[in-house]
Amino acid sequence: xxxxxxxxxxxxxxxxxxxxxxxxxxxxxxxxxxxxxxxxxxxxxxxxxxxxxxxxxxxxxxxxxxxxxxxxxxxxxxxxxxxxxxxxxxxxxxxxxxxxxxxxxxxxxxxxxxxxxxxxxxxxxxxxxxxxxxxxxxxxxxxxxxxxxxxxxxxxxxxxxxxxxxxxxxxxxxxxxxxxxxxxxxxxxxxxxxxxxxxxxxxxxxxxxxxxxxxxxxxxxxxxxxxxxxxxxxxxxxxxxxxxxxxxxxxxxxxxxxxxxxxxxxxxxxxxxxxxxxxxxxxxxxxxxxxxxxxxxxxxxxxxxxxxxxxxxxxxxxxxxxxxxxxxxxxxxxxxxxxxxxxxxxxxxxxxxxxxxxxxxxxxxxxxxxxxxxxxxxxxxxxxxxxxxxxxxxxxxxxxxxxxxxxxxxxxxxxxxxxxxxxxxxxxxxxxxxxxxxxxxxxxxxxxxxxxxxxxxxxxxxxxxxxxxxxxxxxxxxxxxxxxxxxxxxxxxxxxxxxxxxxxxxxxxxxxxxxxxxxxxxxxxxxxxxxxxxxxxx
Numbered sequence: 001x002x003x004x005x006x007x008x009x010x011x012x013x014x015x016x017x018x019x020x021x022x023x024x025x026x027x028x029x030x031x032x033x034x035x036x037x038x039x040x041x042x043x044x045x046x047x048x049x050x051x052x053x054x055x056x057x058x059x060x061x062x063x064x065x066x067x068x069x070x071x072x073x074x075x076x077x078x079x080x081x082x083x084x085x086x087x088x089x090x091x092x093x094x095x096x097x098x099x100x101x102x103x104x105x106x107x108x109x110x111x112x113x114x115x116x117x118x119x120x121x122x123x124x125x126x127x128x129x130x131x132x133x134x135x136x137x138x139x140x141x142x143x144x145x146x147x148x149x150x151x152x153x154x155x156x157x158x159x160x161x162x163x164x165x166x167x168x169x170x171x172x173x174x175x176x177x178x179x180x181x182x183x184x185x186x187x188x189x190x191x192x193x194x195x196x197x198x199x200x201x202x203x204x205x206x207x208x209x210x211x212x213x214x215x216x217x218x219x220x221x222x223x224x225x226x227x228x229x230x231x232x233x234x235x236x237x238x239x240x241x242x243x244x245x246x247x248x249x250x251x252x253x254x255x256x257x258x259x260x261x262x263x264x265x266x267x268x269x270x271x272x273x274x275x276x277x278x279x280x281x282x283x284x285x286x287x288x289x290x291x292x293x294x295x296x297x298x299x300x301x302x303x304x305x306x307x308x309x310x311x312x313x314x315x316x317x318x319x320x321x322x323x324x325x326x327x328x329x330x331x332x333x334x335x336x337x338x339x340x341x342x343x344x345x346x347x348x349x350x351x352x353x354x355x356x357x358x359x360x361x362x363x364x365x366x367x368x369x370x371x372x373x374x375x376x377x378x379x380x381x382x383x384x385x386x387x388x389x390x391x392x393x394x395x396x397x398x399x400x401x402x403x404x405x406x407x408x409x410x411x412x413x414x415x416x417x418x419x420x421x422x423x424x425x426x427x428x429x430x431x432x433x434x435x436x437x438x439x440x441x442x443x444x445x446x447x448x449x450x451x452x453x454x455x456x457x458x459x460x461x462x463x464x465x466x467x468x469x470x471x472x473x474x475x476x477x478x479x480x481x482x483x484x485x486x487x488x489x490x491x492x493x494x495x496x497x498x499x500x501x502x503x504x505x506x507x508x509x510x511x512x513x514x515x516x517x518x519x520x521x522x523x524x525x526x527x528x529x530x531x532x533x534x535x536x537x538x
Contacts, residue, residue, distance in 0.1 A: 001025070001026050001027045001028065001029070001048075001049045001050070001119075002027065002028075002029040002030070002031070002046055002047070002048035002049055002050070003020075003022070003027045003029070003030050003031070003048050003049070003050040003051070003052070004030070004031040004032070004033060004039060004042055004043060004046070004048045004050070004051050004052070005017065005030070005031070005032050005033070005052045006032075006033045006034075006035070006036065006038075006039040006051065006052060006053040006054060006057070006062070006065065007034070007052070007053070007054040007057070007081070008034050008035060008054065008057045008058060009054070012054065012081065012104065012106075013032050015106055016052055016081065016106065016111070017030065019106060019108045019111050019112075020111060020112070020115055021112070025115060025116075025119055027049075027050065029046070029048070031046060031048065034057070034058075035057045035058055035059040035060050035061075036053070036057060036059065036060030036061055036062060036064050036065035036068070037059045037060040038059075039051075039053070039060075039065055040060070040065070040068055043069075043073055043076065047073075047076075048076060049075075049076060049077065049119070049122050050076070050077055050079070050115065050118055050119065050122070051069065051076050051077065051078045051079070052078075052079050052081055053065055053066070053078060053079075053080055053081070054080075054081060054082060054083075055080060055082040055084060055089050056082070056083075056084065062080065062082070063089075063092055066078065066080075066092065066093060066096040066097070066098060067096055069096065069097065070096040070097050074097060075122075075125060075126075075129070076122075077099050077118035077119065077121055077122045078093075078096075078097065078098045078099060078118075079098070079099055079100050079102065079111075079114045079115065079118055080093045080098050080100070080101045080102065081102050081103075081104060081106060081111075082101065082102075082103060082104065083103070083104040085103055089101070099114065099117055099118040099121060100114035100117060100118065102114055144208070147171065147172075147227065148227045148228045148229075148230055149230050150164055151225065151227045151237070151239070152227070152228075152229050152230040152231050152237070154277055154280055155183075155229070155231070155237070155280045155281060155284045156231065156281065158277040158278050158279075158280045158281065159277075161277040172219070172225045173219070173222040174225065174241070175241075178241045178242065178276050179275060179276055180242060180243040180273050180274065180275055180276055180279075181239060181240060181241060181242070181243075181273070181274060181275075181276040181277075181279070181280070181283065182240040182243070182247050182270055182271065182272075182273055182274070182283065183237065183238070183239055183240070183270070183271060183274070183280065183283035183284055183286070183287050184237070184238040184240065184247070184251060184268050184269065184270040184271075184287055184303075185229070185235050185236070185237060185238070185268065185269045185270075185284070185287040185288055185291055186210070186214075186226075186235070186236040186237075186238060186254075186266045186267070186268045187234060187235055187236075187266065187267050187268075187269070187291055188206075188210075188234040188235070188236075188266065189234050189396070189397055190266070190267055190296070190301065190397060190399055190403040190404065190405075191264055191266060191403050192264050192401060192402050192403045193399075193400075193401045193402075193403070194263070194264075194401070195262055195263070195264045196403075207228045207236065209261070209262065210226075210236055210258070210262070210266075211226045211227055211228060211236060213254070213257045213258060213261050213262075214226030214236070214238060214254050214257075216257070217250065217253050217254050217257055218238070218240075218250065218254075222241070223240060223241055223242075223246070223250055224238060224239050224240040224241050224250070225237075225238075225239045226238050226239075227239075237284075238251070238254070238268070238270075241276075243273040247270065248303070251268055251270070251303045252303075254268075255268070255301070255302075255303070264301075264403075265301040266301055267291060267294060267301050267302065267304065268291075268302075268303045268304065269287040269288060269289070269290035269291030269292075269294070269303075269304045269306070270286075270287055270290060270303060270304070270305055270306070271283050271284075271285070271286020271287040271289070271290060271306045272286055272306060274286070286306045287306070289306055290304040290305060290306035291304060291357065292356060292357040292358045292361075293356045293357070293358060294356065294357065295353075295354040295355065295356065296355050296356065296357060296360065296397065296404065296405035297352075297353075297354060297355055297404070297405055298404065299402055299404050301403070316352055316359060317348050317349070317352075318366065319345065319362075319363045319366040319367055319370075320366050320370065322341070322344060322345045322348070323366075323370050325341045325344060326338075326341045326342070326345070326418065327370075327374060328341075329341035329418070329422075330374070330418050330421055330422040330425065331422070331425065332422075333422050333423075333425070333426045334422075335419055335422075338415060338418050338419055338422060339415055341418075342411060342414050342415045342418065343411070345414075346407060346410070346411045346414075349407060349410075350407060355405060357397070360397065360405070361395060364395050367390070367414075371421070374421070378425050378428065379424075379425075379428055380465075380466055380469070382466070384424040384428070386417075386420055386421065386424070387420065388413070388416045388417045388420045390413045390414060390416070390417035398410040398413055435460060435462070435470075436467075436470050436471055436474045436475075437474075438460070439456060439460060439467060439471065439479075440471075440475065440482070442456065442459070442460075443456075443479075443482065443483050443486060444486060447483060447486045447487050447490060447509065447510055448487075448490075448508060448509055448510045449510060450510060450512070451483070451510075453467065453468065453479060453480070456479075467479065484520055484524065485524065487509040487510055487511070487520075488509075488520065488521055488524045488525060490508075490509045491505050491506070491508075491509045491517070491521060491529070492525070492532065492536075494508055494509070495529055495532055495533045495536070496533075496536060496537075498533070498537065502514055502517075502518070502529050502530065505517075505529065506518075506529075517529070
């Protein structure tokens with residue numbers, strides 16, 4: 001901490017220096033001034049927390065110094081040390097923020113108490129200032145998010161505009177006289193690889209940078225507002241005021257600004273003129289449709305205008321038409337066959353002059369539906385966890401370094417995805433075959449016990465349905481019939497022993513009920529146990 005002693009008498013300054021325990025109060029820098037003018041210069045330079053001043057001094061008095069402190073340095077805490085016991089002087093001290101008024105000669109205890117009081121007051125004020133600064137920082141961080149969410153909400157609920165019209169006018173210059181608008185969407189889904197990598201760990205900073213560039217251009221002539229759209233990932237809204245054709249020049253300037261600042265450009269979709277604010281929902285739909293129907297094969301990032309009237313979008317080719325060939329390739333387990341099946345699909349795609357985002361999303365959806373069907377068919381209720389990009393991620397555009405759609409990359413990703421699926425299928429089939437034979441062996445070793453399908457399911461940690469289905473696929477017979485056949489074959493051998501009663505044989509092969517055993521035996525062999533024994537008696 002710092003302190004300054006202001007008095008035209010040196011011996012008074014020396015007395016104050018001796019009487020205050022500076023180390024105790026944490027004051028490590030002490031300054032002196034002979035008058036108020038010299039004190040002001042030192043205060044401006046060093047900004048001390050504590051100020052001791054006399055009242056009657058040449059050049060600039062303590063009265064004038066107090067007035068200057070109140071106007072220019074109110075955070076400092078002032079203690080007046082004066083030889084004049086004058087009510088007006090005390091009143092002037094209190095009026096201009098003085099902490100205490102001490103008379104000369106100086107009393108050490110009184111001075112100590114005054115310093116304690118002054119520094120406690122400064123610490124309280126400083127804590128409050130710190131809290132206020134933190135609050136302002138948090139408010140400044142929250143403020144853009146608040147406006148972005150409010151503006152985003154207007155697209156879904158334009159009726160909410162009236163409640164915030166005054167605030168929007170003050171913040172963005174959005175005049176109530178604005179009756180028409182255009183809405184543009186800047187999408188980040190095709191930005192170049194270098195920019196994506198640069199902001200990969202901080203997408204918020206990327207949005208902040210882009211909206212700042214846009215708003216510098218838009219607010220220069222109060223032509224609109226740019227903000228992050230919170231209801232859809234990777235979109236920035238450009239709300240353009242009015243209905244004239246200057247939007248083309250504005251968006252061109254924004255694209256140029258992006259190239260200069262970020263060395264990248266972005267696709268922008270813009271719709272038709274709509275009434276403001278009621279037309280915001282269709283305006284957003286227009287701009288989004290313009291983006292979704294742009295040609296992803298184009299290497300140039302540009303402004304895409306929605307035509308009026310809107311042409312009908314026709315499906316070009318369907319992924320489902322190639323599904324059976326691909327499914328058989330996956331089941332074959334051959335990487336070569338998988339590659340050939342994908343090549344057929346890619347060859348068909350490669351003949352197209354244009355591929356839109358709508359078309360790409362449709363193909364992606366078809367692939368996911370087919371893959372889900374295959375997973376259910378091949379793996380039942382225990383599908384594998386797939387890791388490759390097309391198996392684990394939400395929809396994305398397979399793009400090259402420039403951010404444009406890359407057919408070779410798409411081919412590579414699709415091939416990897418199907419190869420991974422095929423690998424899991426082969427492992428699953430091998431594992432299934434092993435476990436089913438283990439179950440068969442378990443039955444052969446425990447046929448004489450009262451084993452049930454549920455008991456087997458618990459033992460092998462598999463579902464009853466799964467065991468029944470796989471067992472039938474592998475052995476072409478139901479598990480219960482398989483168990484009965486084993487028991488009957490064992491019973492045939494035991495019946496050759498004339499000393500064993502039928503009930504004993506039934507119990508030895510796992511049947512508690514002799515009658516039920518006889519019924520099962522006759523159904524399988526065609527003879528009752530007794531008849532079989534007579535026929536096969538040595």
